[in-house]
Structures are given as structure tokens and as C-alpha cells.
Amino acid sequence: MSQSELSEINDLVADLKNIVGGGYVLDDKADLLVYEYDGSIDRGSPVVIVLPASATEISSVLKLARAHSIPVVARGAGTGLSGGAIAEQGGIVISMARMNKILEVNSDDRYAIVEPGVVNLDLSTHVGPQGLYYAPDPSSQRACTIGGNIAENAGGPHCLAYGVTTNHVLGMEVVLADGSVTWFGENERDGVGYDLRGITIGSEGTLAIVTKISVRLLRSPEHVKTILMAFETIEDASAAVTGIIGAGMVPAAIEMMDHFCIKAAEGAVGAGYPEGAGAVLLVELDGLFEAVEEEYEEIEAICREFGPLEVRVADDSLEREKLWSGRKGVLGALGRLAPNYYLVDGTIPRTKLVDVLRQINELSERSGYPIANLLHAGDGNLHPSILFDERKPGDVENILAIGSEILRICVESGGVLSGEHGIGLEKQDQMPLMFSDEDMATMSLLKIAFETEDLLNPGKVFPTGAGCGDISQARAIARVGPGAYI
Amino acid sequence: MVEAQQMSQPSWLNESELYKCVHCGFCLQACPTYLATGLETESPRGRIALMKAVNEGRLEISDQVMRHWDLCIQCRACEDVCPSGVPYGNLIESTMDRLRVHRKIGFVPRLAYEISLRYLIPNQRNLAIVFSMMNFYIKSGLQKLVRKTKILKLISDRLERLEKMTPSINGKFFRAQGQFYSADVEGTEKIQMLSGCVMPLTQGDQMRAAVRMLNRANKDVEIPSNQGCCGAINSHVGGLEKAKELARANIDAFSKGNDSEPIVVASAGCGARMMEYGHLLSDDADYALKAVNFSKRVVDINEFLDQSKLQPGEASIHKIVTYQDSCHLANVQKVKDAPRNLIKSIGGVDFCELKGSNVCCGAGGTYMITEPEMSEAVLTEKIRNLADSGADIIATANPGCFMQLDNGIKAAGLDVEVKYVTELLDETYKQK
Numbered sequence: 001m002s003q004s005e006l007s008e009i010n011d012l013v014a015d016l017k018n019i020v021g022g023g024y025v026l027d028d029k030a031d032l033l034v035y036e037y038d039g040s041i042d043r044g045s046p047v048v049i050v051l052p053a054s055a056t057e058i059s060s061v062l063k064l065a066r067a068h069s070i071p072v073v074a075r076g077a078g079t080g081l082s083g084g085a086i087a088e089q090g091g092i093v094i095s096m097a098r099m100n101k102i103l104e105v106n107s108d109d110r111y112a113i114v115e116p117g118v119v120n121l122d123l124s125t126h127v128g129p130q131g132l133y134y135a136p137d138p139s140s141q142r143a144c145t146i147g148g149n150i151a152e153n154a155g156g157p158h159c160l161a162y163g164v165t166t167n168h169v170l171g172m173e174v175v176l177a178d179g180s181v182t183w184f185g186e187n188e189r190d191g192v193g194y195d196l197r198g199i200t201i202g203s204e205g206t207l208a209i210v211t212k213i214s215v216r217l218l219r220s221p222e223h224v225k226t227i228l229m230a231f232e233t234i235e236d237a238s239a240a241v242t243g244i245i246g247a248g249m250v251p252a253a254i255e256m257m258d259h260f261c262i263k264a265a266e267g268a269v270g271a272g273y274p275e276g277a278g279a280v281l282l283v284e285l286d287g288l289f290e291a292v293e294e295e296y297e298e299i300e301a302i303c304r305e306f307g308p309l310e311v312r313v314a315d316d317s318l319e320r321e322k323l324w325s326g327r328k329g330v331l332g333a334l335g336r337l338a339p340n341y342y343l344v345d346g347t348i349p350r351t352k353l354v355d356v357l358r359q360i361n362e363l364s365e366r367s368g369y370p371i372a373n374l375l376h377a378g379d380g381n382l383h384p385s386i387l388f389d390e391r392k393p394g395d396v397e398n399i400l401a402i403g404s405e406i407l408r409i410c411v412e413s414g415g416v417l418s419g420e421h422g423i424g425l426e427k428q429d430q431m432p433l434m435f436s437d438e439d440m441a442t443m444s445l446l447k448i449a450f451e452t453e454d455l456l457n458p459g460k461v462f463p464t465g466a467g468c469g470d471i472s473q474a475r476a477i478a479r480v481g482p483g484a485y486i
Numbered sequence: 487m488v489e490a491q492q493m494s495q496p497s498w499l500n501e502s503e504l505y506k507c508v509h510c511g512f513c514l515q516a517c518p519t520y521l522a523t524g525l526e527t528e529s530p531r532g533r534i535a536l537m538k539a540v541n542e543g544r545l546e547i548s549d550q551v552m553r554h555w556d557l558c559i560q561c562r563a564c565e566d567v568c569p570s571g572v573p574y575g576n577l578i579e580s581t582m583d584r585l586r587v588h589r590k591i592g593f594v595p596r597l598a599y600e601i602s603l604r605y606l607i608p609n610q611r612n613l614a615i616v617f618s619m620m621n622f623y624i625k626s627g628l629q630k631l632v633r634k635t636k637i638l639k640l641i642s643d644r645l646e647r648l649e650k651m652t653p654s655i656n657g658k659f660f661r662a663q664g665q666f667y668s669a670d671v672e673g674t675e676k677i678q679m680l681s682g683c684v685m686p687l688t689q690g691d692q693m694r695a696a697v698r699m700l701n702r703a704n705k706d707v708e709i710p711s712n713q714g715c716c717g718a719i720n721s722h723v724g725g726l727e728k729a730k731e732l733a734r735a736n737i738d739a740f741s742k743g744n745d746s747e748p749i750v751v752a753s754a755g756c757g758a759r760m761m762e763y764g765h766l767l768s769d770d771a772d773y774a775l776k777a778v779n780f781s782k783r784v785v786d787i788n789e790f791l792d793q794s795k796l797q798p799g800e801a802s803i804h805k806i807v808t809y810q811d812s813c814h815l816a817n818v819q820k821v822k823d824a825p826r827n828l829i830k831s832i833g834g835v836d837f838c839e840l841k842g843s844n845v846c847c848g849a850g851g852t853y854m855i856t857e858p859e860m861s862e863a864v865l866t867e868k869i870r871n872l873a874d875s876g877a878d879i880i881a882t883a884n885p886g887c888f889m890q891l892d893n894g895i896k897a898a899g900l901d902v903e904v905k906y907v908t909e910l911l912d913e914t915y916k917q918k
């Protein structure tokens with residue numbers, strides 16, 4: 001770093017301290033390193049980290065960033081799986097950790113106003129006693145923030161019936177790149193004109209920084225029933241899913257795990273999944289008592305057609321929690337089967353489930369790498385996880401190629417690149433698989449409409465021009481070092 | 487240069503444990519220091535990232551780096567919630583041990599520190615002398631005088647704060663090594679019990695209550711002689727060699743005559759340490775096997791009593807009671823339900839779950855003395871939740887938690903009593 005660059009950074013740090021207070025600006029080398037990563041495989045060091053306490057402070061930070069022409073990256077809990085919160089080009093990381101208050105809960109009109117750093121599960125826990133909950137429930141809900149959920153338009157097992165984040169956000173306060181503070185969506189100003197709220201959700205922090213959110217709350221269902229169904233093969237389980245959906249039913253959740261996942265989850269939490277099964281389905285029904293029971297009978301009848309090895313029902317919340325604990329912990333538990341796993345996130349039409357899984361299975365056999373399949377089966381969101389050992393020469397290159405191949409299979413079957421984890425750094429170079437040059441030009445026009453300087457989370461979403469996705473990921477992994485795969 | 491060389495020898499960390507961390511962030515919300523600060527530098531994932539960076543030679547061990555590790559309370563809540571099974575306890579323990587060579591502390595504090603770790607805590611006789619002096623200090627009225635005149639504040643704020651932590655001493659010392667307490671019924675089994683280091687001095691009454699409860703559960707209780715401190719304090723602050731020495735001594739003391747009887751432990755932190763002797767001594771050719779066997783015998787008193795299905799006594803306790811998880815009971819020994827079951831079994835008790843009951847109270851063994859600011863920050867949130875809970879009694883299972891909660895309650899002027907779970911049970915047998 002040159003002398004003048006150094007003194008510019010010193011000035012910047014001093015100014016930031018004036019805005020948020022000395023204890024909330026970190027620029028020690030060790031401290032920067034702790035904010036280099038998120039839940040993905042990439043890494044990038046910011047120049048400085050700030051922890052503001054209000055939209056006003058964020059506005060000042062953005063103005064300062066613009067004056068210095070330095071990029072700004074918002075950070076929630078850093079659980080993202082596509083590198084969204086990584087300061088790939090250096091710059092200022094704005095951590096939302098201090099903006100974690102639930103500002104208002106209105107149980108009559110069923111909404112809450114929260115700051116972006118509120119942890120997803122904390123909101124449901126907080127409103128639970130009033131018989132309410134916040135529906136989007138990513139598996140990372142113990143840790144991830146509502147702000148991060150908005151930026152990634154996160155979903156979860158229950159989005160099958162209830163939709164993803166965008167279906168539950170009424171409106172939000174944002175700070176734009178020039179530091180102006182405004183409101184998108186309902187609640188303070190009426191939602192006429194363009195749906196700026198909708199555009200911002202899923203924009204991965206590239207259009208605006210979200211500082212306050214009005215979310216819809218749902219009434220906790222009167223009755224919930226979780227059903228575990230074990231099948232001999234994954235084809236049988238997939239066929240059962242197609243059967244359920246085909247009969248026009250929309251359970252609250254349909255999750256599928258293959259035999260690898262069953263083994264890993266059992267090792268980790270002992271949720272009671274039958275170990276001999278080729279796949280299990282976890283189906284959840286909720287609603288009014290009679291309706292749930294009726295639906296249950298129907299679903300059970302459909303599943304019987306595909307010869308389940310076992311059907312087990314959990315009615316009370318403890319038993320339900322136990323069945324879910326296996327599902328929610330399975331990703332981390334894969335570490336028990338192999339030193340590393342590489343999780344691929346893609347979505348396909350549900351009718352193609354059997355076909356795509358067969359292709360993935362063939363790919364696994366051909367390549368010799370086990371692929372554990374974990375699916376939000378109800379909406380066709382796949383998480384095939386390739387098991388490997390990064391210490392074996394060639395493994396990293398091979399699994400990246402397999403990952404790309406899987407995404408190609410998804411797109412060719414009429415699916416999309418990302419189910420819920422976003423594009424970020426990880427998949428930006430695969431965007432051309434799905435979008436034409438014109439599509440991408442239109443999207444960049446949108447970005448330009450918000451800011452021309454490209455300082456808000458630059459280098460995300462759009463391809464860097466390196467061409468092949470494999471190269472970018474291999475580069476990422478080479479930089480991350482051992483053991484850092486999700 | 488020396489630093490660089492040391493860094494390129496990553497031997498102190500077990501890489502296959504370290505690289506299990508996939509930085510998913512699931513542990514953030516479990517970490518008391520992250521919750522208190524909002525800083526990822528004070529989070530488990532952050533502390534692990536620093537270990538990785540040092541391990542890879544990307545970072546030197548600076549004062550700043552040590553600060554972040556030192557501020558870890560070693561409550562191991564992160565380990566309990568980690569889906570990847572990262573053994574954080576092992577990682578931080580070996581890191582703290584390694585740091586001894588990097589610390590630049592003055593000669594006098596270092597001497598005081600080494601003396602207390604080597605000669606005081608592990609030696610019951612020396613420790614008893616110190617606590618007798620403390621007892622005198624409290625009972626003679628000297629403490630009142632010191633507090634009233636605020637004389638220590640004149641010397642330093644820190645000293646004053648330390649003084650406030652002088653433990654209250656509950657009843658006579660529990661001098662029980664070599665004693666045998668019979669249940670006085672036929673056909674009972676014998677169990678062995680740890681008397682510990684600080685607990686028999688500060689919590690003599692509670693230790694006696696524990697023995698009575700075990701007798702009521704029809705167990706003869708033997709307190710083997712020549713046992714000593716479990717080594718937890720030494721391992722937390724980076725004295726693994728001394729901890730191993732203590733572990734070997736305890737293995738010998740508890741294996742004389744019989745090496746299969748359960749070893750019941752009334753202090754959660756000690757129980758956790760002893761359950762991991764197997765790991766601690768895994769590279770000791772003479773003791774590795776013995777240690778594994780020893781660890782299997784260790785059982786916490788709450789777990790033991792809960793499994794014995796002993797019915798509580800006649801007297802009921804008409805109070806709102808809550809429970810603070812002792813970290814090393816919940817996170818290391820994985821005992822969460824037993825103490826709650828025991829409390830709920832008492833007639834008259836209205837049990838309420840404390841918000842954040844599974845988050846550390848900030849005690850952390852000697853942490854409350856070495857890191858008073860962070861300890862207090864963590865405690866503040868705990869006391870706030872306690873006040874909101876409306877409880878009359880907060881029960882817990884470890885002497886450190888007991889003292890820390892007691893200090894916090896007194897400082898906040900709350901009308902809440904701190905009790906051991908076993909002490910509460912014991913009270914149900916008292917004649918009115």
C-alpha cells in the first residue's frame with residue numbers, strides 16, 4: 001500500500017469513528033480477517049468494518065464511501081452460501097449486528113417492524129406467545145438475519161405452502177447509495193408505481209441497504225402433524241411426492257433425504273430415521289384440526305401406493321421437533337461422512353424429479369464421488385452435496401466440474417440456477433447458462449438506475465467475464481485454503 | 487523471525503479438528519461474548535478463523551489476537567450447537583496452552599499467577615489457609631469496613647471490583663477426604679465422590695447436602711483420600727501439564743481398591759473436566775487406558791439423582807423457581823433435563839424457564855477475575871432476564887455460577903436466592 005493510500009484509509013477510519021463511535025470501527029489486521037468469509041467457499045478482506053446503530057449512521061457511512069469511492073458491503077450474520085457478504089473488492093463492511101431490535105409487534109394487524117440484524121428465529125420466538133410466527137424458515141434460521149434473508153430472498157422447508165421471503169415482506173426502509181433514506185412498499189407510503197420493494201428483495205445488497213423491515217406475521221396453526229415416510233428407493237419417494245402434488249395438495253412442507261443424509265443425520269442427532277431406507281420424506285401438514293386429519297388420510301393413501309417401509313406420525317411438538325432436528329442438522333452432519341462436501345443449489349420442475357435424480361445418480365456413479373441428496377422436494381429445490389476430500393489431488397477440480405454439470409442438468413430440465421442461496425460470487429459466471437446477453441443488459445440497467453458508481457456490493461450477481469464458472473470457483477477455493485467447503 | 491518460525495509449526499492444533507469448521511455461523515447466537523458485543527471478533531467462528539489464519543501462516547500471534555482468545559469464557563455453548571461437530575473445547579484449550587510462550591506479563595503478576603495455579607488451587611491445605619483468612623476478613627467486620635470506606639477504590643478500580651468478588655463462605659469447610667458416609671441400609675451400593683478444591687471451602691453446606699441426598703438414594707458415599715483439584719482451572723488458563731499431573735493423581739486416588747464404582751461429582755465444571763481425562767491423557771502411555779475407564783465412571787450428581795428416581799421429601803417449597811444451566815453440565819456433559827426434572831419434582835414448586843437459560847452467566851472459573859469487564863457485561867443481561875422472570879429462587883449446579891449469580895443479584899438488589907439443585911432437594915427433607 002502506498003503512503004497516500006494509507007493516509008486515505010487512516011482518514012476514512014477516523015471519519016467512520018466519528019460517525020459510529022470508536023468501539024464500533026475495526027481495522028486491526030486480525031479483526032479484518034474475521035470478517036473475510038461467510039458460509040460459502042470464497043474469501044475477501046475488507047479495509048474496515050463498521051457497526052452502525054441507525055439508518056442515519058448508515059447514511060453518513062454511504063456518503064463517506066461515495067466521497068472516497070470505496071465499495072460498501074452489508075453483512076448480516078455471514079451465513080450466506082454464495083459469498084454475498086464477502087468484500088471481494090475490499091472496502092467497508094457494514095455489519096448489522098447492532099441493529100437487532102424488534103421495534104413493534106402489531107398482533108391485530110399481524111405485522112412486525114424489525115431492524116435488519118434481527119435473527120430470523122428470534123422473531124418467531126418473540127411473537128410466539130401471541131400465537132403468531134414469521135413463516136420463512138431457512139435451515140439457518142437460528143443464525144441468519146432478516147436483512148440477509150431479504151437480500152437473498154431466502155426460503156425454507158415451509159416455503160412450499162407459504163412462499164419465500166418476498167411473500168412476507170410488506171415494506172422496508174432503505175438507504176440508497178447516495179445516502180438518502182427512503183421507504184419501499186406498504187406501511188408508510190402506499191405501494192403505487194413500480195414495486196421497488198420487490199426489486200430490492202433478492203438483490204443481494206447491490207441496490208440498497210435495508211435498515212428497517214415491516215414483515216407479515218401469520219397466526220400459528222391450530223393443528224400441526226409431521227409425517228415421516230421411509231421408502232426403499234429414492235425413486236419411490238420421488239414418485240410419492242409427485243403423487244401428492246399431483247393430487248392438488250399443498251402440505252406445509254415436503255422434504256426428502258437420501259440414504260447418505262439419513263446416515264449423517266442419525267449420527268449427529270439420532271432423530272430416529274430408519275437406517276435401512278433409501279430415502280425418507282418428511283411431510284408437514286398444518287391448519288384446522290379436521291382439515292389436517294382429512295389431508296393426512298389422503299396423503300397416507302397416496303404414499304401406500306408406493307410401498308413405504310414405514311409411516312410414522314408426530315403430533316406433539318416434542319416429537320415433531322425430533323423429526324425436524326435431523327433435517328435441520330443434516331447439512332453440517334455431512335461432515336461425518338467425508339472431510340468435505342460441496343453443496344449445489346438448483347431448482348427443477350417437480351415433474352422432473354425422478355429423471356433429474358436419476359441423472360445425478362448416474363453422474364455420481366460415473367465419477368466415483370458419492371452425492372448426498374437433500375431436497376425441498378415439494379418445490380423442486382435440490383441440494384445435491386458432493387462428498388470429497390480436498391486433500392486428494394484432483395478432487396477439488398473434479399467436484400467443481402460435477403457441480404457445474406448438475407446445474408446444467410437442472411437448467412436443461414427447465415429449472416433455475418439457484419433455489420434460495422443466491423448468485424453472489426459463487427454462481428455469477430454461470431448466469432449466462434440461464435440469461436441471454438439482453439437479459440443481463442436489462443438487469444444492469446436496473447442497477448444503473450439505482451447507482452452509477454457501482455459501490456454497493458460490487459462484483460456480485462453479474463458475471464466477471466472470466467467465462468467458465470469452474471475457473472472462478474477453482475480460484476475461490478485455491479484462495480480459501482483447506483476445508484472450507486459447504 | 488522467531489514468530490514466523492513458530493507459526494510455521496502448527497503442531498499445537500489438531501488440523502482435522504480445526505478444519506471441521508465450515509464457518510456456517512450457527513454458533514454465533516450461542517456465544518455469550520458475541521451476544522454481549524455484536525462483534526464477530528468475539529465469536530466462536532471468529533476465534534476459529536484466527537486459529538486457522540495463524541495455522542496457515544497468514545497471521546502472527548499479536549496482542550490483539552490473544553485478546554480475542556482470552557475473552558472466550560470457554561463455556562462451550564458453541565460446541566453444543568455446532569452441526570459439524572467441531573470440538574471447540576479441545577481447540578481453545580490447546581491454544582491457551584500455547585499462548586503461555588507468547589505472553590508478555592510482568593514478573594510479579596506472573597509469579598502470583600504461577601504460584602496460585604501450581605501451589606494454591608491444587609493444594610487443599612494451602613487453599614484452606616487462604617479461605618480461612620477470607621472467612622476471617624468477612625466475619626471480623628473488616629470487609630464491611632473496607633467496603634464502607636471505599637479504601638480500595640483509592641488504590642485501583644480493579645482491586646475494588648475484585649474485592650466485591652470475595653466469595654461468601656457457606657458454613658464450615660467440608661473436610662471430608664478419607665471419610666465414609668453410610669446410607670445405613672442393607673444391600674446398598676457404594677459410590678465415590680469428588681470433594682474438589684474451592685467448593686468444599688466456600689460451599690461446605692451444599693457439599694454436606696449432596697452427601698445426604700446420595701445417602702437418601704441408598705448409596706454409601708466414599709470420599710477417597712489423596713484426591714485433589716480436577717485440573718479444570720489449569721487447563722482453562724493454559725496449564726495443560728499441571729492439569730495432566732492432577733488428572734493422574736485423581737485417577738490413582740479413585741482407583742484404589744475399586745476401579746468400577748461411579749464417581750459422583752457435585753460441581754459441573756469438575757465433572758466435565760474429569761469426563762475428558764481420556765482425551766487429556768490420550769498420549770500418556772501409562773495412563774491413556776486408565777483415563778478412558780475413569781472418565782466413563784464420572785457422573786454428575788443431578789443426573790445420578792434423577793436416574794435414581796428418588797422421591798423428594800415431604801416438605802414443599804411454595805416458590806417460583808428457575809434454573810440457570812451450568813455451561814459445563816449442559817454443553818459438555820449434555821445434562822439438561824435432569825436438574826429441571828429434579829426441581830419440578832419438588833412439591834409446591836412453580837417452575838419457570840429463564841429466558842436465555844442456556845447462555846453462560848459470565849463466571850467461567852477464573853474468568854470473572856481475569857476478565858471482569860466482559861464477565862460483568864455478560865452477567866448484566868442474565869440479571870435482566872432473571873428480574874423479568876419473576877423467580878424467587880434461581881437454582882444452578884456449579885460453584886462458579888453460584889458465586890457469579892449471587893454477586894449479580896446483590897449488585898442489582900434483587901430479591902432472589904441462589905441455590906444448588908441438590909440443596910433445594912435436601913430442604914424438602916427438613917422438619918418444619
Ligand SMILES: Cc1cc2nc3c(=O)[nH]c(=O)nc-3n(C[C@H](O)[C@H](O)[C@H](O)COP(=O)(O)OP(=O)(O)OC[C@H]3O[C@@H](n4cnc5c(N)ncnc54)[C@H](O)[C@@H]3O)c2cc1C
Pocket residue numbers: 038039073074075076077078079080081083084085086096116137138139140143144145146147148149150151152153154155156157204205206208209210211331332420421457510511
Ligand atoms: C447450514 C446452512 C443452511 C442454510 N439453509 C438455507 C435455507 O434453508 N434456505 C435459504 O434460503 N438459505 C439457507 N442458507 C443460506 C443463508 O443462511 C441465507 O442466504 C441467509 O438469508 C443469509 O442471511 P445472513 O444474515 O447470514 O446474511 P449474510 O450472509 O451476512 O449476507 C447475505 C447477503 O445479504 C446482504 N445483506 C445483509 N444484510 C443486508 C441489509 N441489511 N441490507 C442489504 N443487504 C444486506 C449481504 O450483502 C449479502 O449479499 C443456509 C446457510 C447455511 C450455512
Ligand code: SF4
Pocket residue numbers: 506507508509510511512513514530531534564567568569570571572
Ligand atoms: S457452528 Fe461449527 S462449523 Fe459452524 S461456524 Fe460455528 S464452529 Fe464452525
Ligand code: SF4
Pocket residue numbers: 516517518519520528529530533557558559560561562563564565574
Ligand atoms: S466457548 Fe463460549 S465464549 Fe468461547 S467461543 Fe464458544 S460460545 Fe463463545
